[in-house]
Amino acid sequence: MATLVAPEDFSPGEDALAINRACQGWGTDEKAIISILGHRNAAQRKQIRLAYQEIYLEDLTKQLKSELSGDLERAICHWILDPVERDAVLANEALKKARPDYRVILETAYMKSPEELLAVKRAYQFLYKRSLEEDVASHTTGDMRRLLIAVVSVYRYEGEEIDEGVAHSEANILGDEMQGGALKGEEIIRILSTRSKAQLIATFNNYKQIHGTSITKSLRGDPTEEFSAALRAAIRCIRNPKKYLQKLLCNVINNMGTDEDTLSRVIITRAEKDLKEMKELYLERNSRSLEDAVSSETTGDYKAFLLTLLGNQEF
Amino acid sequence: MATLVAPEDFSPGEDALAINRACQGWGTDEKAIISILGHRNAAQRKQIRLAYQEIYLEDLTKQLKSELSGDLERAICHWILDPVERDAVLANEALKKARPDYRVILETAYMKSPEELLAVKRAYQFLYKRSLEEDVASHTTGDMRRLLIAVVSVYRYEGEEIDEGVAHSEANILGDEMQGGALKGEEIIRILSTRSKAQLIATFNNYKQIHGTSITKSLRGDPTEEFSAALRAAIRCIRNPKKYLQKLLCNVINNMGTDEDTLSRVIITRAEKDLKEMKELYLERNSRSLEDAVSSETTGDYKAFLLTLLGNQEF
Known part of the structure; x- marks a missing residue:
């Protein structure tokens, strides 16, 4: 369930006026902007963007970029985008980093249905006049490139049918490939990228039965560090996306120096979907609430x- | 332009009755079946299939399979399918051969728009409860597998914008990769699978300028025979699909022992599209007409x- 609290009645025109008012004069009234946009769902935000364009002949994103700064600016500008467009923008930004953030690409590939992934790829082409696939290829190298191109390219089968024989034989193939140190990854990439999620889960279960340990644990000792971390992330995304995201939040919050991009991304992209369950999971695992954790790691208007x-009604 | 000659007025019910009549008694009246189905376009054939099902409570394809045999059976059963479904069936049959026919997969990937390819992949999943990508992976190995999975997976950018800098640098990358005998193919696969067709054509032009020879000629001397033949086929499909198909027809007709599957495939899949231009091209290149060539290579009802x-109104 969502954590976002949005009123049923709202007026896009009044919101546009109030946002514009918050941008007038010396300084910006960030609190006013947050109290409006932080309580509007995707459809409502779209109407506000349209109203703003109509009344002020200006793009709301541009206006907010010039008024806000830092993590708050990035978070709000992502938040007001259409969800599909936002996913395309997040993927593009992740690729353009000095060290591309493979997690964003894996999440794009695995947390969406084949049709949703396709919608993101269409939005990507519309925005950047290139395919997501070729940008993944341009910004990555080696095994990581092979993995990421393959997972974003495929139009995966979504049915629930599984082939137990294939699950068993591919669990063996994966076991063989992971033996002996340097992981080449040819088969694991092929299996993780082409098989349906239902089939993959059957394969992971077979893996555990055959090898007595989970496939993510088998991957932990691998020397090619970032690549095997990416494989583990992919497998976790497939097995249990909510648990994967909750763990991602934990890492972000517990690591020295919070990774605000990731923190914002998870909260922004899930606030209208399942952030409530993620909060429950977080509390269960960490004996403090996600709100407390976020409070202690962030400051000011961004916080x-x-x-x-996250559903706090104070602001 | 199409070569198919189909009447504007027709009655699906009468056609269904006539086909059923041709199937009655001893033997089958192949000529009657050809004179009907060989003169109906895709929309009309669909209506006939529906009418047949309604009147006789039987699937027309099943009926024809039991009445016809050999090359004619295969050709007519492919012909009466919806074009998108037919492409999915052709891809599946090509993969199931003892030596998978990579050309069919390359044609599926390169002769269609991204949306058309997607439609074929959807039809494939509907028919076989698996993705085309995973079946390509299951039936091929090595470099060929890497190439074929990549080209059928991608959702290619279709715009006309090109980046001359990328075209130049990737022409160099391709040149470097093809130096020195054993082609690994990592970069050529990445470029052929992810770049837009417009971008690829710019890259091939740059290649010729830099290296003084076309990329297909550079690939000719490569020892890993089938893989480099597949790369050449892919490049030809991108550069000029009609010329590629015309050449394919030439090879099929001139080689010892006609490859009826390929002959049927090209004629069936193009009869409603551009077979007329291909006939003209064929005549230009071979100083005899495609009809003459087909006549001398085939016999009986299949011929x-x-x-x-091909537009012959005799039958």
């Missing part, structure tokens, strides 16, 4: 915005 | 059917 999306 | 699709 207020994230807490608003 | 009559192919000639009918």
Whole structure:
């Protein structure tokens, strides 16, 4: 369930006026902006963008970029995008980093249905006049490139039918490939990228039965560090996306120096979907609430915005 | 332009009755079946299938399979399918051969728009409860597998924008990769699978300027025979699909022992599209008409059917 609290009645025109008012004069009234946009769902935000364009002949994103700064600016500008367009923008930004963030690409590939992934790829082409696939190829190298191109390219089968024989034989293939140190990854990439999620879960279960340990644990000792971390992330995304995201939040919060991009991304992309379950899971695992954790790791208006999306009604 | 000659007025019910009549008694009246189905377009054939099902409570394909045999059976059963479904069936049959026919997969990937390819992949999943990508992976190995999975997976950018800098640098990358005998193919696969067709054509042009020879000629001397033949086929499909198909027809007709599957495939899949231009091209290059060539290579009802699709009104 969503954590976002949005009123049923709202007026896009009044919201546009209030946002514009918050941008007038010296300084910006960030709190006013948060109290509006932090309580509007995707359809409502779209109407506000349209109203703003109509009244002020200006793009709301541009306006907010010039008024806000830092993590709050990035978070709010991502938040007001259409979800599909936002996924395309997030993927593009992840690729353009000095060290591309493979997790964003894996999440794009695995947390969406084949049709949703396709919608993101269409939006990507519309925005950047190139395919997501070729940008993944341009910004990555080696095994990581092979993995990421393959998982974003495929139009995966979504049915529930599984072939137990294939699950068994591919669990063996995976076991063989992971033996002996340097993971080449040819078969694991092929299997993770082409098989349906239902089939993959059957294969992971077979793996555990045959080898007595989970496939993610088998991958832990691998020397080609980042690549095997990416494989583990992919497998976790497939097995249990909510648990994967909850763990990602934990890592972000517990690591030295919070990774605000990731923190914002998870909260923004899930606030209208399943952030409530993720909060419950977080509390269960960490004996403190996600709000407490976010509060202690962030400050100021950025903190207020994230807490608003987490369902806090104070702001 | 199409070669198919189909009447504007027709009655699906009468056609269904006539086909059923041709199937009655001892033997089958192949000529009657050809004279009907060989003169109906895709929409009309669909209506006939529906009418047949309604009147006789039987699937027309099943009925024809039991009445016809050999090359004619295969050709007519392919012909009466919806074009998108037919492409899925052709891809599946090509993969199931003892030596999978990579050309069919390359044609599926390169002769269609991204949306058309997607439609074929959807039809494939509907028919076989698996993705085309995973079946390509199951039936091929090595470099060929890497190439074929990549080209059928990608959702290619279709715009006309090109980046001359990328075209130049990738022409160099391709040149470097093809130096020195054993072609590994990592970069050529990445470029052929992810780049848009417009971008690829710019890259091939740059290749010729830099290296003084076309990329297909550079690939000719490569020792890993089938893989480099597949790369050449892919490049030809991108550069000029009609010329590629015309050449394919030449090879099929001139080689010892006609490859009826390929002959049927080209004629059936293009009869409603551009077979007329291909006939003209064929005549230009071979100083005899495609009809003459087909006549001398085939016999009986199968010959009559192919000639009918080629626009011959005798049958």
